[in-house]
Amino acid sequence: MASRPLVRVTAPIALLLLGVGCRERRSVPPAGGYEEHLSAGGLAPPTAKLRNPHARDKRSAADGATLFTAMNCDGCHGGGGAGWVGPSLADGRWRYGGTDGALFQSIFDGRPHGMPAFGGILSPDAIWKLVTYVQSLEPPADVPTERWP
Amino acid sequence: MTHRRVVVVFVSALGAMGAGRVPPAAAQRSGQWTMPAGDYAATRYSTLTQITTANATRLHPVWSFSTGVLAGHEGQPLVVNNTMYVVTPYPNVLYAFDLTREGYPLKWKYRPAVDPNAVGIACCDVINRGAFYAEGRIVYNLLDGHTVAIDATTGKELWNARIADVSQGETTPMAPLVVKNRVLVGASGGEFGIHGWLKALDLATGRPVWTAYTIGPDSEVLVRAGVFRPFYGGGTDLALTSWPQEVWKNGGGPVWGWLSYDPSLDLVYYGVGNPAPYNPEQRPGDNKWTASVLARRPADGALVWAYQFTPHDSWDYDATAEMILADLTIGGRLRRVLVHFDKNGFAYTLDRATGEVLVARPFVDVNWAKGVDLATGRPVLDSTRLTGASRGNVKDVCPTLEGGKSPASPAAYSPRTGLFYVPTNNMCMDYQAVPATRIAGTPFIGANTPYHAGRGGHLGAFIAWDAGVGRKVWEIREKYPVWSGALTTAGDVVLYGTLDGWLKAANARTGTVLWKFKVGSGVVANPITYAGPDGKQYVAVYAGIGGDWFLLAGDVRSDDPADVRPPADFMPDIARHTSQGGIVWIFGL
Numbered sequence: 001m002a003s004r005p006l007v008r009v010t011a012p013i014a015l016l017l018l019g020v021g022c023r024e025r026r027s028v029p030p031a032g033g034y035e036e037h038l039s040a041g042g043l044a045p046p047t048a049k050l051r052n053p054h055a056r057d058k059r060s061a062a063d064g065a066t067l068f069t070a071m072n073c074d075g076c077h078g079g080g081g082a083g084w085v086g087p088s089l090a091d092g093r094w095r096y097g098g099t100d101g102a103l104f105q106s107i108f109d110g111r112p113h114g115m116p117a118f119g120g121i122l123s124p125d126a127i128w129k130l131v132t133y134v135q136s137l138e139p140p141a142d143v144p145t146e147r148w149p
Numbered sequence: 150m151t152h153r154r155v156v157v158v159f160v161s162a163l164g165a166m167g168a169g170r171v172p173p174a175a176a177q178r179s180g181q182w183t184m185p186a187g188d189y190a191a192t193r194y195s196t197l198t199q200i201t202t203a204n205a206t207r208l209h210p211v212w213s214f215s216t217g218v219l220a221g222h223e224g225q226p227l228v229v230n231n232t233m234y235v236v237t238p239y240p241n242v243l244y245a246f247d248l249t250r251e252g253y254p255l256k257w258k259y260r261p262a263v264d265p266n267a268v269g270i271a272c273c274d275v276i277n278r279g280a281f282y283a284e285g286r287i288v289y290n291l292l293d294g295h296t297v298a299i300d301a302t303t304g305k306e307l308w309n310a311r312i313a314d315v316s317q318g319e320t321t322p323m324a325p326l327v328v329k330n331r332v333l334v335g336a337s338g339g340e341f342g343i344h345g346w347l348k349a350l351d352l353a354t355g356r357p358v359w360t361a362y363t364i365g366p367d368s369e370v371l372v373r374a375g376v377f378r379p380f381y382g383g384g385t386d387l388a389l390t391s392w393p394q395e396v397w398k399n400g401g402g403p404v405w406g407w408l409s410y411d412p413s414l415d416l417v418y419y420g421v422g423n424p425a426p427y428n429p430e431q432r433p434g435d436n437k438w439t440a441s442v443l444a445r446r447p448a449d450g451a452l453v454w455a456y457q458f459t460p461h462d463s464w465d466y467d468a469t470a471e472m473i474l475a476d477l478t479i480g481g482r483l484r485r486v487l488v489h490f491d492k493n494g495f496a497y498t499l500d501r502a503t504g505e506v507l508v509a510r511p512f513v514d515v516n517w518a519k520g521v522d523l524a525t526g527r528p529v530l531d532s533t534r535l536t537g538a539s540r541g542n543v544k545d546v547c548p549t550l551e552g553g554k555s556p557a558s559p560a561a562y563s564p565r566t567g568l569f570y571v572p573t574n575n576m577c578m579d580y581q582a583v584p585a586t587r588i589a590g591t592p593f594i595g596a597n598t599p600y601h602a603g604r605g606g607h608l609g610a611f612i613a614w615d616a617g618v619g620r621k622v623w624e625i626r627e628k629y630p631v632w633s634g635a636l637t638t639a640g641d642v643v644l645y646g647t648l649d650g651w652l653k654a655a656n657a658r659t660g661t662v663l664w665k666f667k668v669g670s671g672v673v674a675n676p677i678t679y680a681g682p683d684g685k686q687y688v689a690v691y692a693g694i695g696g697d698w699f700l701l702a703g704d705v706r707s708d709d710p711a712d713v714r715p716p717a718d719f720m721p722d723i724a725r726h727t728s729q730g731g732i733v734w735i736f737g738l
Contacts, residue, residue: 069583070586071588071591072585072586072588072591072592072593072594073591075340075591075592075593075594076269076591076592078700079597082714082715083703083712083714084700084703085269085271085272085273085274085700086269087709087711087712088703088712088713088714091712091713091714093710093711093712093713094711095709095711095712112265112266113265113266113268113269114265114266114267114268114269114270115269116269116590116591121588140715144713146704146715146716146724148722148725
């Protein structure tokens with residue numbers, strides 16, 4: 001149908017990462033129960049305690065950027081995660097929380113309104129690389145205020 | 150002045166009698182609006198005469214209603230039996246307003262169960278293009294691949310048929326067309342690698358009668374020997390052999406635009422969307438019948454003729470825009486034609502019995518092709534504007550993949566003026582194709598396509614077009630792309646909306662703007678007109694910016710504190726003039 005100016009972040013496709021993923025699929029248990037996210041405020045869900053093993057690693061973030069394109073994440077979240085049909089991942093704001101565990105769970109289990117569950121086709125390690133990439137996106141300096149001359 | 154108008158009426162009445170093959174529906178004559186374009190010929194022309202160029206300045210709002218939904222409000226209401234029917238974007242609520250009572254209170258509203266996962270599968274906002282009234286039923290599509298028929302009097306669901314598979318990337322925002330007892334529906338998903346189709350459902354039960362794919366072997370495309378007679382070229386399995394093996398199965402070719410119908414030829418016409426993915430090097434060949442117009446028999450779906458506007462589309466030039474049926478004098482002969490304003494920037498006038506191209510001229514700036522060869526029907530390409538992953542970033546292709554005109558924004562045709570009224574975009578793009586991998590239910594695209602303003606710097610214009618010769622007669626320049634549909638009337642008034650939230654009325658002969666009103670949100674819907682129970686003529690339209698502009702100008706949203714986006718670089722100030730919002734407006738004199 002229509003449009004999509006997306007900025008491809010990296011050179012295409014490292015499906016090798018997927019191959020590794022299939023073998024490692026069950027090496028980390030699925031993230032915590034989904035209902036626990038439904039409470040408004042209060043207790044942090046148990047998955048929030050998961051730690052990203054690649055946190056702030058630039059090489060992992062670059063691998064994650066490759067995956068972001070190869071898995072068509074940019075098709076919904078836009079080039080550079082700037083937002084498209086799916087929400088922006090580059091504004092420093094999170095519908096389901098921005099902790100390591102919350103981001104992991106969003107990708108692994110999917111979310112309402114069309115976020116697919118990639119836990120079935122990506123390894124936990126590949127998902128952590130995607131988390132690392134998303135966490136590497138710098139929010140713009142002044143998101144809240146939009147002003148015209 | 151009066152004298153001149155009388156002459157004009159006389160001439161056009163003669164023309165109409167001579168033509169006579171696409172008569173306005175009886176419903177139209179009685180001042181109702183029963184189908185998306187008002188009539189089967191898709192003219193969006195009303196015979197109502199109360200609103201004129203002399204009194205349009207007196208138009209004023211008489212009623213408004215918030216739909217409670219913020220997504221893009223495309224499509225248009227229906228008015229049948231003094232009731233106005235409004236379908237919202239997802240979650241696709243159907244409202245029935247009683248026009249006989251003060252304040253137009255609801256008679257009922259129907260709230261369907263719609264799978265929220267469809268929200269993430271809809272390429273370009275969760276819009277809906279409207280409903281169709283037939284035999285006491287309101288028939289329309291839910292976003293999640295279902296068609297429903299609702300009793301127009303009681304609001305009760307008569308049937309609910311699953312027609313599409315969201316898990317494969319199919320969603321269903323299009324408006325159905327009902328011909329005889331067939332409900333014709335298609336699916337979106339050109340950005341998800343679907344295998345596109347048009348289906349006919351039984352109006353009484355919703356059961357499928359036939360499915361005609363746009364791509365594949367003749368048996369699936371419903372090509373039958375002796376029935377299929379294209380004007381240009383022929384042969385068997387054209388929609389299979391013009392693709393690499395296996396690739397066609399995810400080749401797109403969605404059907405998400407408008408359908409029209411000629412009762413005398415008994416042919417249904419519709420356009421087919423883009424091939425998938427956007428990187429053309431993954432699909433060598435013409436990729437039939439993507440970016441094409443198809444003419445089918447409604448009874449059995451058999452393909453009678455087909456014509457491909459953009460062979461091997463390399464720019465996302467869907468051909469899903471409306472096919473307007475008119476009878477025009479061309480080269481001294483009265484011809485039964487089909488007029489189509491394609492995303493690719495050419496306006497086509499075709500013989501609608503045969504598919505012969507009679508006129509093909511650019512209606513906006515076009516540089517991907519130098520023209521259309523009328524002997525072969527093929528575009529004459531500019532090789533420097535061909536795209537593909539190996540070609541890198543191809544700069545300055547005009548028009549953009551939003552189209553010279555958006556298929557979401559249907560044009561109108563007045564038999565009185567003989568002119569077509571066309572919302573247009575004045576934008577060009579860079580096109581960087583990259584390889585794409587299909588993963589079912591995720592986007593299958595493969596291109597980076599930033600936009601910039603075309604010549605003159607304005608992003609859009611509303612134009613009048615003479616389709617007999619292929620010539621622009623007048624234009625109203627707009628700062629932003631024009632994404633509403635057009636409406637024209639026997640009062641020689643033409644109406645359209647703007648992205649920054651104006652509804653405008655103009656003189657259909659001169660293009661002089663007569664009146665405008667700020668409707669609260671950008672207009673991506675299609676105005677209609679009808680006669681109310683008091684006998685007066687009214688105009689109705691939705692406000693509610695969205696569709697592609699929900700994606701391209703993400704700063705018009707204010708509903709999600711966890712999703713805050715910068716403005717579009719080519720259109721940095723649209724959010725200064727509009728935010729999202731869904732409002733039904735009615736105007737009167």
